[in-house]
Amino acid sequence: MPQPSPLRELNDEPMHLLVEAAEIVSGHTLDLDSLLEKLVALVRKVVDSELVAIMLKTDGDALRVRFAHGFDDGVADDLRIKLGKGITGAAAKGLETIVVNDVNVDPRYIAAVPSVRSELAVPLIARGDLVGVIDLQSTQIDAFGEQEQSILELIASRFSIAIEAARLYRATARQNRDLKALTKIAQEFTHILQLDELLKKIASQLRPVIPYDALSILLLEEGGAVLQHYFGVRYDQHIQWDNIELGVGIVGTAAQTKKPILVIDTQLDDRYVAAIEGIRSEVAVPLMCKDKVIGVIDLECEQVGAFTARHVQTLLLLAPQIATAIENARLYEEVAHNKARMEQDLTAARALQQNLLYAATPHFPGVEIAAHNEAAHEVAGDLYDFFPAPGLDLGILIGDVSGKGAAAALYGALANGLLRNLVQPDQSPAIVLETINRVLMERKIDARYLTALYAQWRPAERSLVIANAGQPRPILRRSGKVTVLEAVGIPLGLLEGTVYEDLRIRLEPDDLLVTFSDGITETTSPTGADYDEKRLVRTIESLPNASAQELIDAIFNDVKAFSGGFNPADDRTAIVVKISNRGDYWNR
CATH class of the missing domain: 3.30.450.40 (GAF domain)
Structure with a gap:
């Protein structure tokens, strides 16, 4: 016996159905979730079906359940059907309604719910393109007839464009939201x-x-x-x-x-x-x-x-x-790691340089000595050293390598090593500088040279012998009067065959000699003015009774104050030698 039709009491009210569908569509045009919910409610009002699903076409040529009624939890959520597969996929691909009175005899049926016996699939079409499928399933055989098909096709025709418009609106809003989010993400990255x-x-x-x-x-x-x-x-x-x-x-x-x-x-x-x-x-x-x-x-x-x-x-x-x-x-x-490693290496190099170049200030009879260096970088291009020699002579060296940093420090170490190895007790400072210049020229390094001042204190003669190779002129203070000594010369490692001259000065008790690198006098103030030689002379004159250490501290404090406390742009080095005024020393 044929089963009673599931069509509800709407056989004589097709116009009422169209009006209700139009009201739903007009009231929920851009709200996809609400639109689909109302669509399912309307379908269930028209046709008595246990299972109702609205499947929409995805970007990947498949159908995905977007809204459903009657399915167990999780069944509809995981359901994906490719176009052409199953009854809904066939209806979607062919853009035509399919009615199956007994799914058990239709090989296309995909058994998502085992108790289903009949199925009705109506495509949703907008402007000739597939939007999705309205799918009804029943546990009864022959549950859907021509009348149900006609009603569902009528509903589908009214909802298809509205659903597509709502999807486009949602996609546009989502795209705008995503673009804003992407912009924010990119900025934060x-x-x-x-x-x-x-x-x-x-x-x-x-x-x-x-x-x-x-x-x-x-x-x-x-x-x-x-x-x-x-x-x-x-x-x-x-x-x-x-x-x-x-x-x-x-x-x-x-x-x-x-x-x-x-x-x-x-x-x-x-x-x-x-x-x-x-x-x-x-x-x-x-x-x-x-x-x-x-x-x-x-x-x-x-x-x-x-x-x-x-x-x-x-x-x-x-x-x-x-x-x-x-x-x-x-x-x-990587840069931070390399920088940290380089800083460790430079710290070690600085410590090594201090041991190699900045010898401890010697205690030498009749002479008070103070020396200090401030490096512009981790390792300095300036150098100083002291060379006790036979016969109670004392060699004093101050130098400044062209450039800054590790390369300058290595070049300075080379020159200092040469001085220690090549100097002979009977050689004057000028001969020593000429020897070093010759060796440096034999090992010429592009864009590298060394300014240096080498002096010998000869206590037996009570004299200081100076030879200068490009260092700033030394300053002598005697009896409160300050004199800039005319000791000049060409830097080492710059020209072959350079000849240097010795300047011999007989020193008296309380005489004081200051030699320094150009990092002192070329220090600039915040306004761009140079510290210069004149200001250094005034600093020396202002402390007539200062010890060697007191004077060198005063010089560096004044330079720092003049620069506004900024780190030095160039290495700063100075040596102060003060002759003893003790009578027992001079009367020996």
Whole structure:
């Protein structure tokens, strides 16, 4: 016996149905969720069907349940049907209604609910294009007839354009929201230079734009064949994945091909390698910088079809920003690491230079000596040293290498070593400088030379012999009067065959000699004025009774005050030699 028709008491009211459909459409044009809910309610009001589903076309030529009634929890959510597959897929592909009176005898039927016996699928068509399908299922055989089909086709015709308009509106609003979010994300990325902090920020900022259950970022070292796992998170927990070889799995394939990969269902993709349990969909996008793959960002979800072509496009827009930010962070960390290592090396070099070049101020009979150096960098290009010699003579050296930093310091160490090895007790300062100049010219280094002043204190003669190779002129203070000594010469290592002259000065008790590098007199004030030789002379004159140490402290304090407290632009070095006024020394 035929089953009674499920069509409700609307056989004589088609106009009422059209009016109600028009009211629903006009009242919910841009609200997709509300529109679909009203559509299902209207369908159930017209046709008595246990199961009703509105399936909409996705970006990947498939149908996905967008709103449903009567299905058990989770059944409709996970249901994806490709166009042409099943009864709904066939109706969608053919753009025509399909009625199946007994699904058990139709090979196209996909048994999502075992108790279903009949099905009615009506396509939603707008301007000739597929929007989706209204799908009704019943546990009764022959549940749907021509009258039900006509009613559903009428409803579909009224809702199709409205549904498409609502989807377009939602897509446009979502696109605008995503673009704003992407702009904000890109701006925030540019300010982060710590790699760990950057990767955490990427994960947190991306989730509102593309919901995911797990995210991982793997990076490729230069010339490497393995993607190193740098960051991973599932829900809010940080996790560690294994490294992945190029070409292996979804991630390795995306890196090798330099193309994004979208997997709707991981169980249907042979490339999928399960890193964590329960994952059903995945999207992997290579991170490119200057046409080179530097890594992959991988998103995973426990829901089938969680990611769409829109998500891929979003990631493709964001990937260059992420790649650039990661490269900047990696470069910053490399520079910071190298800088820290260099600072350690320079600190060690500075300590070594202090031991090699800045000998402890000697205690020499009849002479009070003070010396000080302030380096513009970690290691100095200035140098000073003292050379006790046979016969109670004392050699005094001050020098300044062209340039600054480590290279200048090494050149200074070379010159100082030469002086210690080549100087002979019977050689005058001029002969010593000529010898060093000759050796430096034999080992000529481009753009390197050394200004130096070498002096010998000869207590038996009570005289100081000076030879100058380009250093500032030394200053002598005697009986309160300050004199700039005319001791000049050409820097060492600059010209072959240079001849230097000795300047011999007989010193008296309380005489004081100051020799210094140009970093003292070329110090500039905040207004751009030079400290100059005249100011140094006034500083020396202002302290007639100062000890050697007191005077050198005063000089450096005055220079610092003059510069406004700024760090020196050039190395500053000075030596003060004061002759003893003790009678027992001079009357020996």
